[in-house]
Amino acid sequence: MKSALCALFCFMILLMGSALHAQEGGFASNSDQILEMLLGPGDSAGDLYGLTGTSGMSGRVYLKIEFDVNSAKIRREALPIANALGLAMTSKRGMDMSVLLKGHTDSDGNKKYNRSLSLKRAKSVRKYLISKFKIDLKRIAVKGVGEDEPFVSNDTSKGRATNRRVEVVNTTKSKSVNVPAPKKNTTVKW
Template identity: 40%
Template sequence: MELKRLPTLAALLLACSMPTMADIEGSADHPLLGRFGDATISAYQASNYAAATLPSGPIADARAVDNQLELEGRVTRIGYRLPVEHTALEVARNYEANLTEGGFDILFQCTGPTQCGRGFSRYVINEGVVFPSAFDRAAFNDNFRALLAMRADEQGTSHVFLYIMEDRPNDRTLVRQVVVESEALQLGQISVKDASALQAALDADGSVIVDGIFFATDSATIEAESAEALEQMAELLRSAPELSVYIVGHTDNQGSLDYNLELSQRRANAVVEALGALDAIDTARLDARGVASLAPIASNANEAGRAQNRRVELVLK
């Protein structure tokens, strides 16, 4: 999806002077927005498709957040630094004008802990949800402003979140920016391991994740697109008649542990049943076990990690 840069303002935003420090290697302004004046890029992260969580209202407690927006799409996070004589108010007003001129609606904006809530800064900077915990490290203070904007048009839906803070002890103003361009996920990119690859992984590690097994949401119903992965599991079992394995179901940590233990067991049972329905597969060689979220391979703090944790695994007996 090709996106055009928003119209520039004749004032400070986007009409950049030469930066006093170089941008970090591999970074660039986002084509939707750009930068304020002589800001330089001090942190940068771009993902072709990922999950992003953005605050959508005041936050009193960083550990108990109701006002948040869960998004997926192309995600770009940028950290800018500029001289502290540019106040958070000045920077925020320029961004607000630029976004409005570009057809964005301002969904939420606030100033300091009185409007944003005492937990807002901690949630944005320290919790590793909006930004990775090591992203452009900074201690937060009360001199900040935040803004969330959205634009929906024929090019798609885009969200912009900005957190702008004056760090006067260090003579700088910091801008943290997230842009999420929501678009349909390109499916069909998973390369299902064939029987020989499954065998090689079992020989090397004693276990293997079976990519390409999909279940209906909150269900043990196996989706039709899982057929190829099931057939490769069956071929492995046909080619190695002495092989006995655990079929292990994993979930993310959403919901109670007891419920997820039961769901993961039902999903493991469903895989055994599906394999038993294929030719020449003796289900006595298969031991279904559900372990819920007890063995994660990624963080459950975001949807991208939770998706990795919802999986089926073969483990040698």
């Protein structure tokens, strides 16, 4: 009996570690995941803001808002995740959050061009959020980092496509805002 309980406990620890690793290193896919990765899990309002949430997450999220080669136009299939970010930022929990949108490119082309293109990508997402969700411009800063911070290797076409993206970083300064924890089992349906 003890060995069965020990095995079950070890299995649960392994699952929890895998889920945390996937969330930290992977892409968010809905507004609840975006909020949790940017603000933390919602255990206590005082720990939610800043670059480290209560679970030790980094206060940043990689979104599958990807772009075609040499383009700053958001791909149609990326609109649901852009909408999830807008919903997260206009939700009760995220309405006081400020973010930095960091645009990225793959490694093709020269550095100066890639830096300019990555800034255009971040501005494109900001423009979309402002026009569709009426988010205040002051809450969304933008930065282009070009090819300098790849998410994956640029050695394959799939890797290069993944690196043409926008990253979101929580830049909220206030720690005194009362942020309610998310409701259990809430999902966004498209």
